[in-house]
Amino acid sequence: MEKLKLSDKSRKFLDDLNVYLFSSGKKEEEIKDIVEELEAHLYEAELDGKPIEQIVGESPKQYMAMISKEMNIDYTAWAKYIPIIVFGVMAFMIIGDVLEGPLSYSLLQIIGTIVTCLLFIFGVFITFRYVSYHDLSKKVEFMMIILPISISMLLFILIQIVNRIYETPSVEIGGLGSILLGIIALILLIGMSLWGKTAVMLVVLIALHLPAILLSLTTLQEETQLISSIVITYIIIGLYFYGTFKKMKKEEKSV
Amino acid sequence: MSQTQMMKGILDGCLLAIINGKEVYGYEMAERLSEYGFESISEGTIYPLLMRMEREKLVTSVRKASTAGPKRKYYSLTKEGEEALNAFLKRWRHLETSVNSVIKQETNGRNRENGET
Structure with missing residues (x-):
């Protein structure tokens, strides 16, 4: 989409609104709709020399919340994203492990991976929502987004450590099965890459x-x-x- | 009903009235509202209202390219929208008459008591 010429302040507001609505789980087309409409409004307002406060009011936060309240939550998109991310992480793991030999996963590893993925997704969404809603410096924003990512990394490592200490029932997959699973994982990753461009x-x-x-x-x-x-x-x-x-x-x- | 809620109901009615005339897009609506004396309201306020009215099927919208600049979203009233406008006008006229008579009777009385004209 070709971007209109807007002041930095207006552009930042639109970006924040976009992230805020997306991380609030709103429908993508509806988000695009309202952001485009406001972009057009801000564009004309700036040509007329109006300050952004005259459009979004004194509190952009309150205005963002007002818009958000009128929009539906897109549960089908969530139902789509969550398995994609969980399977994506697992596919990544499987491909790496297949190269080392036949696969073997303990119950703790399987459940731990799924739970960590879910925590990661919600952590990132909540952080993005928080960051777009609050006026923070770029540095603080960056630190905050790093937080859920590093926590889930630590959790992944923790799972591996605990897995060595405590034995839980494990699933062993033979050589042929492992290779097959590896190929499925690879196809999944390629598909996701095409989908995500x-x-x-x-x-x-x-x-x-x-x-x-x-x-x-x-x-x-x-x-x-x-x-x-x-x-x-x-x-x-x-x-x-x-x-x-x-x-x-x-x-x-x-x- | 709080003051802002009352204001919103009035804004809803005014937007319906403005859209009723002819197809309009957001910026134009905001300009018209401000010309009519609502300049203290931030212009963006209309969008959440329009979103709700569109969801309630009072208005429909269509995107059109403009000669210069961005695409505009033009709104027009549906049949339900026209009905909602008529209902608003009826409520408003009733409210207007009541408020006016209260003001006329009661403040005139007070002005007399205070010795003002």
């Missing part, structure tokens, strides 16, 4: 595993292999983000 998951997947596989074919020492594979992983991910960032900057300028 982003290659980020596939790039991270390749960056994590491909260097180690290729290096294991060389005659390099094991230590050298390990270190270089980690370095290559970071380089690939870094280059990908750098490229995406540059592309985004270019698109912003061309508008």
